[in-house]
Amino acid sequence: MTVKLFEPITFKSVTLPNRIVMAPMCMFSVEQEDGQVTPFHITHYETRAVGQVGLVMLEATAILPEGRIKTTDLGIWHDTHINGLKTINARIHAHQVKSAIQLAHAGRKARTGSACYAPSQLAASDSEPTPVEMTIADIQKVIDAFKEGAIRAKAADFDIIELHAAHGYLINQFLSPLANKRIDHYGGSRENRYRFLKEIIAAVKTVWQGPIFVRISADEYDAEGNSMDDFIYFSTEMKQQGIDLIDVSTGGIAQHAKIDVFPGYQTKHAEIIKHQANIATGAVGLITEGIQAEEILKNERADLIFIGRALLKNPYWAKEAADQLEYELTAPQQYIRGWQ
Structure with missing residues (x-):
């Protein structure tokens, strides 16, 4: 019996050794509020590479200081951030694992x-500050900052870039009619609401030739928000722009949303987008068991499995999943005695 969870998969010239991805999770562990990598970050990400995750994706990393969720976010807004990120990549790559970075701007959810x-x-939300409405110059500044972030990501030796367009952060705010009430060419129709992300992708592609993923929130849990038809439209547009995979999450934009959370609760969204937009997708959200991940892949519901909290609990989740699926996962040389 073949085990698809441990089959390689290739995006452009980057081959992941298996289908397990460490999902981007904010660690809020910068010590001097300067966006710089700390020893914690190096240990945190290398440990998952030792555990044989196929792709280690770093947390939401701010392209501008005012775009941080918190002042303890990692940053990529200045060249001084490159060396620390490069050190993380050297440690990930030492274990024959690939790396990715999630480029992000928090928009109205920034707390700096x-x-x-x-x-x-x-x-x-009702308890949070009213944001400044962005001018065209502000919009262009952010587009340029995503491009500069991609240049630095390349200099830091990342294999893949993910653009964060989910969870109520800035790109998601432009996409959603719940947050975007503009009357210019960045608001109104879904074509206009997509324009900001479209221009970011185009700018990034001028300096980055590797794979690009985009994380979206494919359910806004509000009748006035985007529908699945809208997300299929956005995903189809992204495919036409050369995006390699949609990382399918949900929520974060509607302040009073009621979400029914259960194992694999977001997988159906990934499945619909995969087949109706004809693009590779990643499934994420309470995927905790190897057999659960294998079902998603074997039934062609998604192409990658993004693991979050389960990897915080167990950095060696890949080994646990392999045991459940009766697959012999090659151990790091130093751990062979324990993995036999």
Whole structure:
């Protein structure tokens, strides 16, 4: 019996050794509020590479200081961030594992002690500050910052870039009619709401030739928000722009959303987008068992499995999944005695 979870998969010239991805999870562990990598980050990410995750994706990494979720976010807004990120990559690559970085701007959900920015003057919730509505110059500044972030990601030796367009952060705010009330060519129709992401992708592709993933929230849990038809439209547009995979999450934009959370609760969204937009997808959300991940892949519901909290609990989740699936996962040389 073949085990698809441990089959390699190739995106452009990058081959992942298996289908397990460490999902991007904010660690809020920068020590000097300067965006710099700390010893914690190096240990944290290398440990998952030792555990034989196929792709280690770093947390949401801010392209501008005002775009941080918190002041303890990792940053990629300055060349001084490159060396620390490069060190992380050297440690990941030493274990024959690939690396990715999630480039992000929090928009109205930024909490840095200064003004936050958004497509419209609508707060994220009743208790949060009203953002500054972005001018065309502000929009161009962010597009340029994503491009500069991609240049630095290349210099730091990442294999894959993911653009964070989910969870109510800035790109998601432009995509959603719940947060975007603009009357210019960045608002209104879904074609206009997609324009910001479209221009970011185009800018990044001028400096980055490797695979690009995009994380979206494919359910806004609000009748006034985007529908699945809208997300299929966005995903189809992204495929036409050369995006390699849609990382399918949900939620984060509607402040009063009620979400029914259960094992694999977001997988159906990944399955629909995969087949109706004809693009590779990643499934994420309470996927905790190897047999569960294998079912998703074997039934062609998604192409990659993004593991979050289960990898925080057990850095060697891949070994646990391999044992469940009766697959012999090659151990790191130093751990052979324990993995036999």
